[in-house]
Every structure is written in structure tokens, then in C-alpha cells.
Amino acid sequence: MKKIAIIGGSYLQLPIVLKAKELGYEVHCFAWRDGAVCERYVDFFYPISIIEKEEILKQCQRIAIQGIITIASDVAVMTVNYVASRMGLISNPDEYSEITTNKYLMRKCFMINNIPSPNFTIVGKSTKCSIADFKFPLIVKPTDRSGSRGVEKVKDLSSLEAAIFRAKKESFSNMAIIEEYVPGKEISVEAISYNGCHYILQITDKITTGEPYFVELEHHQPSVLSLSIQERVKKIVLNALDAMHIKYGASHSELKITEGGDICVIEIGARMGGDFIGSTLVKLSTGYDFLQGVIDIAMGGFRKPKILEQSYSGVYFLCKETEYLKTIIENRHLYPEIVKAEITNEELCEVKCSMDRSGYFIYKSDKKFTI
Template sequence: MKTVLFVGAGRHQRRAILQAREQGIRVVAVDRNADAIGLQAADVGEAVDFTDIDAVTEVAERHGVDGALTVSADRAVPIVAAVTERLGLPTIGTAVAHRMRNKIVMRRAFAEEGVPQPPFAAVRSLVEGRRALETVGFPCVLKPADSGGQRGIFRIESEDDLDRHLHASLVESAEQECILEGFVEGTEMNGIVIARGGKAEVVTLSDRLRPPGIGFGVGWIHVYPASTYGYQLELCEKVATRAVEVLGLRDGIAFPQIIAHPDGSVAVVEVAARIPGGQMADLVRHATGVDLVDVALRFALGEPVPDDVARPQFQQPLAIRFLTAEPGPLPTGRVTRIGSLEPVLSAEGVVQADIYLQVGETIRPVRLDGDRRGYVIAVADTNVAALDRAEAAARLLTVEVAR
């Protein structure tokens, strides 16, 4: 029996852990949170800070794992790479993990190879930030160089905005470094790319819709297929695969985010080396038949990933509506009652839905990815109809709050 190590064992990892066990794989999981729900789902769960490479390596050696991976946890990507590299297991390598984790290193690699992207500058201090504004211009986006989940991300419209938000952004960076990049208007898309033997191929491109206001970076609606079409869609696919290849990923799953500008141009926002969160694995499975968890497990164990596993088997239009506060379907305030999910699950076109709420919790305005408190996935003959179905189903959930 093969043994695989999951680095991180939260909600997103739990489902992948259970799937691995269903496939006959023994699972060892580590997470610094002893109550992480994935630890209980694994064959062996250990409360270990997964940022401690030595500690995670010791666990891997003690259990004789055949491979390691993470799902959704961006911070765990370099840890998995370091541990697998040390133990001589299938790996993307620490150099590739660093390029696909650190946004400044990533953008410099793109600049060297001519991959289209917004103007950018590295920032470690207010002086550097003000100087960078002269290059990047307004509006722009401030974000930590090495963080995810929309933590520490701000839209910058003036020097005062930079003064106000730089410290909060730097705090979210382990390396105490931020990046300023030009804000690109247009349709933002999530891409899923699978690289095999150094050749990258697009599996899906889907629209990533965002709310107005301070939570502008949070994807709260996903729609497949993408609304971009024709030559620009082809350009998006070429740029997505080129970006992955430039970063050096030879065998693995990549998550490029791309913006299609109204003038027909395309810009890469960033690329991650993992299965993304936000139900993207579910989107790919329902939309194309590709099982990203199965693909990731094969890569982790050094097993073949044939065409019938890595390439789409069909194309099913769908939409994901996340359950968020207003202007989403949820009210803000302390939760006093949660109605049944059954009316949502029974609604027309709904293929999957869940909610992450408990009585006593507080629903806040959308700011971070963690403010998404559930989701609805609906399918239809077109992506527009699928979104209508997802929106209608989301309104069937009753949540009462004390404001």
C-alpha cells in the first residue's frame, strides 16, 4: 500500500484525504491545529506546525511516505517541495516552488521571458512604496509578496492609501516584502493548467467575478466557460501555458489567474502551484470530468498521468455562487438560526452545495476568502442560465441574524 503525506489538514484537505483513502492510499496528515478536521480523516494525523520543514520531514521519514502534497494551502507549497526534495520523492523542486510562491520573483521571471503582466515594483518601506508609485501609477494593487487568501490586499488610489495600508500588508508577509502592481481593468479568469513532462495544457478557463469595495480581490462567483471568446480566448490559453512553462513547472497542477482587457490584450495576475481553493476542483470535475485530486495524487506518487485522466472528457456550463454577506445572499450579524440546506440542494440544476456556518458565529462584510461561508454549484445549457440557477438556489437558504 502506498503512503502519502498531506501537508495541511483543513476543510479543503479533508475531502482530498478521504478520496485518497477511498483509492486505497494510506494517508498521513500534519497540521499545527490539533483540531483540524482533516487530521481525524487521515489514517495518521499529527499536530505539527507545517512551516517547520525539519519536523515535517521527520514525520515523513518515520512513516515511510511515498509522496507528499497539499491542497489549497499556498503556504504549504514550498514545504512540500523542500521535504520531497530532501527525501528524493517526486517533487516540483524548491526553486520552482519559490518562483510560484513569491510574487516578485515570479514577475521578474515573466519580465525576462516577455510574459504579459501589469507594471510592478517590490516594496519594503514607505520610501520604496512612494517611489514605486511613480513607476506603477494609479490605480494599483498592494499585496504581500508571499501570502494568499486575499490577506493584506488593498486597492491604492493615492499616496495616502499607501501610507494607510502598507503596514497591514507587510504584516502578512513572512519575508516582510510587498508588491505594487498596476490594476488592470477587464474580465478576470481562473485557469487550471496541468503540466506533464514540461508541456502545459489548459483544462479550464472560467470567469472569476468579484464584489465591489474592500473585498474586491475575493472571487465570489465563478462561471464556466469563460465569457472571453475568439482570438482573445486563444491568447489567454497561450499566455496561461506559457506562464506555467516559464516558471519551470514540469509535472504538476498550476492555477494561473489572468485578466482579459477590453482592448484585446491579456495580463497574468499570478500563478500558483497547487489545486486552488474556492471549489475550483469541483468546478473542473463537474465541468470537464477531470479529477484534480486524482491527478495530484498521481503526481505526488510519481505515477503516470495519461491523457484520459488529464484532459477534459466533456464541457458542461456551470456557475458557483458563494454564500457571502450583502450584496451576497447572507445577512451580516451574529447567526441565530440556520435553515435547512435541502431546498438549495433540490433546486433546479444544483449539483452540489454546502454551508460553513454555525449558530453564534458572526457574518461579516466580504473582505477575505474566509468570508465565503458556503457555496452553490449549478449547471445548465449555458453559463448564463447556470448562474441564474445558482443565484436562485442560494436565495432559498434561510439564515437569521441578530444585527
């Protein structure tokens, strides 16, 4: 039986664990035990932090894995590339790992390669920064986190220092990045790559809480953007993937479209989009099994993606701001479009990051499901 290693054990990695088991692989999972829901589903679980690259490499060499993967963690991407490069397995180049996981280095890469993105600067150990040529409002966020953690919109200088402190507190490296705020429609582009050839699978429309924290509340596929804008978006994303040396596996590109039609790349992850975007919505809207695609690549195989259907899919998230969704989730049997729904916390919180959300429902339909 072929062996695959999965880095990360939270609920975000569960879809890839279940798919690997379905495909008949022996699954080895590395993660802290706390919150590792995948432990009960894998063949072998190792309570090792996903940042312990050397120890994980040692174990993977002992096990003699044939592939290694993660789908929803920027931090885990670095370990995947580190282990794979030293074992001769398929992954993105280890020397470019930081570009895909550090927002400051990513911004520098975009600037050098003429990829449209916001004006930016970095804040290190102190909270001092040079923003003389910046225009308010600004966005402050950690350089190395996802899930909206530590992200805040700052309208004036008086609240900047507090936002920097909050972002740095969430950062693994105690670093924050400051960017000029780009207004407009938020989207993401879901793609899969093999040997440097990129295949765009879907464009996702996003709805967030808005300022100051911009936590995502809805995702919908396909995008309602005009075809002309979608083609421009695709061209920019393809150029950005090349610039970042993303050659294999999934990618999730986040962009904004201004009212004037300007396109700006916010960030790109060398992984699937979270919030069920990659693991669930893509297959519901296109028929393409994205999970199997990334596993096939990691295990040394590849089949060109085929879009088998054109449906609408999406997810709505429950929180204090969207408490009207609770009735829908509790009465999901009345909505044939809903394919999955769950309330994870009866107490509804006002959200400052994605971890504050209390439930969700996922739909598939012949049109966008609106409330």
C-alpha cells in the same frame, strides 16, 4: 499499502484527503491541529506546522512515504518540494519554489521572460517605496499570501501607507508588493503538468466584490471569452508555466483581460485553485478527475487527461453583499442544478477576504446558472 503525505489539514485539503483514501492509500497529514478538519479522516495526523520543513522531512523519511502533495496552499508548496527533492519523489524543482510562492519573485520572473504582467515594486521593512513612474490606481498586497488577504486598491497617495501596513501585517515575511491596477475581466486557467508537458483543463470566469478588496464571489466554467482570446490566454499561460519551471502537478493561473483585449498575468500558483475550482468544478464541467490526476503524478503514475463531457459548473458565495443567496441555499431542493450547498455562518459579514464568506452553493447544468 502505499503511503502518501498531505501538507495542510484545513477544509481546503479535505477533498484530496478523501480522494487519497478512496484510492486506497495510507494518508499521513501534517498541519497545526487548530482548524485541521482533515485530522478525523486521515490514517495518521502530525500536529506540526506546515512551515517546519526539516521536521516534516524527518517524519516522512521515517514513515517511508511514496508521494507528497498539497492542493490549496502556497506555503505548503514549498514544504512539498523541499521534502520530495530530498527523498527522490516527484515534485516541482525545490530551487524554484519561491518563484511560485512569492509574488515579487514571480513578477521578476515574468519580466525577465516577457510574460505580460503589471508594473511592480516591493516594500520591505519600512513603508517607503519608489513609485514615481507608477500610474494610480494601484494594488497593494502581501508578497506571500492567498485568499485575497491584505489585498487593497489604492486610488491616491494619501491612502497608500495604510494599505501597505495592512498588506505587510498579513504577510508571513512582512513584505508587500505594489502593482499598477489592471482593469478588466478576471479569469483563471486550470492546468495539470507532467514532466514539463502542460495540459489545460479549463478556463474559469470570476466575479469579485470589486474595489477595494476584490474578494471572489462567483466562479463559472467554462469561460464565455471568445475562442480567439482563449487561445491567446492558453499560449501565454503555457509560456509562463515554463518560465516558472512548473513541471509536475496542478497549476492555477490568474489573468485579466482588458476591454481592448490585452491579456495580463496577475499570478500563478503551483497548486489547484481554491474555492472549489480545482477540487470540484473542473470535474463537474469536464468529467476529468483532477484530484486523482495530481495524486497519480505524486505517486509516480500519469495518464493523459481526457475531457469526457462539456457541462457548466460554478460556485456562488454567501456574504452580506450576496445575502439574497441565503434563500436559495435554504431552499436548494427547489434547484436541481445545485449539487452542494452550505451555510457556514448565520451571521453575514461584509467581506475583506475570502475567510469572511458565510456559505456557498455549487451547481452543474447544461447552461450557466444565473440569478
